[in-house]
Amino acid sequence: MPKTASLPQPKRSLKLPPVNRTIIKPKGGWKERTYYAVLAAFNPTNIVHRAIFYSGYLHVGGKFSGPKGTPAGYNQIWSPSYSPTDNSQDREIDRLHYLKVLCEIPELGEP
Numbered sequence: 388m389p390k391t392a393s394l395p396q397p398k399r400s401l402k403l404p405p406v407n408r409t410i411i412k413p414k415g416g417w418k419e420r421t422y423y424a425v426l427a428a429f430n431p432t433n434i435v436h437r438a439i440f441y442s443g444y445l446h447v448g449g450k451f452s453g454p455k456g457t458p459a460g461y462n463q464i465w466s467p468s469y470s471p472t473d474n475s476q477d478r479e480i481d482r483l484h485y486l487k488v489l490c491e492i493p494e495l496g497e498p
Contacts, residue, residue, distance in 0.1 A: 401434050402434065402435045403428070403431065403432065403433075403434065403435065404428040404431060404433070404435050404484055404485030405431075405485060406431055408484050408485070409484075409485050409486075409487075410480070410483070410485075410486045411486065411487040411488060412457075412488060413488040413490075413491065416456055417442050417445055417456055417457060417458060418442060418491070419442060419443075419444055419445050420441075420442065420443065420444070420496070420497060421441070421442045421491060421496060422439055422440070422441050422442075422491070422492040422495035422496060423439070423440045423441075423442070423488045423489070423490065423491055423492060424437065424438075424439060424488075424489040424490050424492055425437070425438050425439070425440045425464070425486055425487060425488050425489060426438075426485070426486070426487040426489065427440070427464055427466070427483055427485060427486050427487075428483070428484050428485040429482060429483060429484055430484045431484055433484065435485060436466060436468060437466070437489075438464050438465060438466035439464070439465045439466070439492065439495075440462070440463070440464045440465075440480075440486065440488070441461070441462060441463050441464075441465075442458045442462055443458055443459060443460050443461030443462035443463070444458075444459050444460045444461055444462075445457060445458060445459055446458075446459040457480075458479075458480045462479055462480050463478050463479060464478045464479075464480070464483065464486075465478070
């Protein structure tokens with residue numbers, strides 16, 4: 388049987404995110420085309436929930452780019468609570484109010 392990522396166990400209480408937008412990146416920084424277990428919320432009144440985040444490509448910095456080393460193209464977040472009809476651009480990191488990376492999920496990486 389394949390070894391699986393050891394995810395921190397969830398607390399069973401409902402929790403709202405911080406009032407201000409908060410993105411807590413992984414220790415050591417983002418990796419390109421990598422899957423992460425995360426806690427996320429889309430707005431200050433949205434309950435924090437578990438999801439899977441794919442980093443996609445990273446910004447290279449410069450005048451027409453976001454901060455160097457942050458998720459850029461093709462990043463996306465998935466959770467069973469999201470509607471399959473949601474526009475995929477609505478599930479990118481720029482739309483999130485709160486994101487906290489719990490751990491990397493190497494088993495979902497490149498084949």
